[in-house]
Amino acid sequence: MVKSNKAMRNNKDRAGPSVFRFEAQLVRHPKPAQQGGWGLVNVPKSIGKQLRGMTTVEGTINGHPFRAALEPNSSGSHSLRVNQAMRRGASADPGDKVQFAILGPEPEPKLPADLRVALSTAREAKTLWGDLTRLGRLDWMRWINSAKTPETRARRVRRTVEQLSSGKRRPCCVNFYEFMLHRVGEQ
Incomplete structure (x- = not known):
């Protein structure tokens, strides 16, 4: 569940990909036995609209770097599975509010x-x-x-x-x- 409706896009010089920053609540995966105790985060819709389909992203969770897949979900946005290594690195457990910074997609190249x-x-x-x-x-x-x-x-x-x-x-x-x-x- 996303605790904050504020999803910020930072890219002052527009030279590289955007950085999306948001705060969300880490929830327990609905099938914890099958997923090894993973957590789950729903990405704000304002960010999800800018992504197409399943995509791999890099970012930080509470300052801990990660690389993971964002998967489309039924709410019209994307979900991020948070594995045990990510949770440990971020010192986060299900129920905690966590801070995310996710690199957005590279900007569209200029058509020759x-x-x-x-x-x-x-x-x-x-x-x-x-x-x-x-x-x-x-x-x-x-x-x-x-x-x-x-x-x-x-x-x-x-x-x-x-x-x-x-x-x-x-x-x-x-x-x-x-x-x-x-x-x-x-x-």
């Missing part, structure tokens, strides 16, 4: 101008681009940005739009053999 222009001319690709996760968009941008020559970069931008238009969500999943046979057949 050449890719932005190319996506603006292809409705299907632009729609799929908007549906991709941040990680999915990063995969495409890393692949484009890894090109060593302007010609290769331009070719990758074109290929990205073609593949997104055909429904491919990741550059890893592009069937390059079929794609190249198709391209050779065009020439």
Whole structure:
């Protein structure tokens, strides 16, 4: 149960991920025998809205560092399982109020101008681009940005739009053999 409705987002310079700070009550996991005596914390909805699905976060609980998964819950936010090591490090037991600082997701990377222009001319690709996760968009941008020559970069931008238009969500999943046979057949 979240004791405080105040969830603060701190990021003065906007250069890196946000830090979400909140206070919550550590509760006993509903199935303690199966979970080894773990505690559970519900993350405020204001923070949960900014996260998609299950996500791994880093942060502190009462100043003790941790890395754990936030899992979507039935209340429309996320829950954090607090294991025994985290509880010991934080000197916290079920029923205690605990202070959290959680690193939020990395900010959305800036879309390169050449890719932005190319996506603006292809409705299907632009729609799929908007549906991709941040990680999915990063995969495409890393692949484009890894090109060593302007010609290769331009070719990758074109290929990205073609593949997104055909429904491919990741550059890893592009069937390059079929794609190249198709391209050779065009020439």
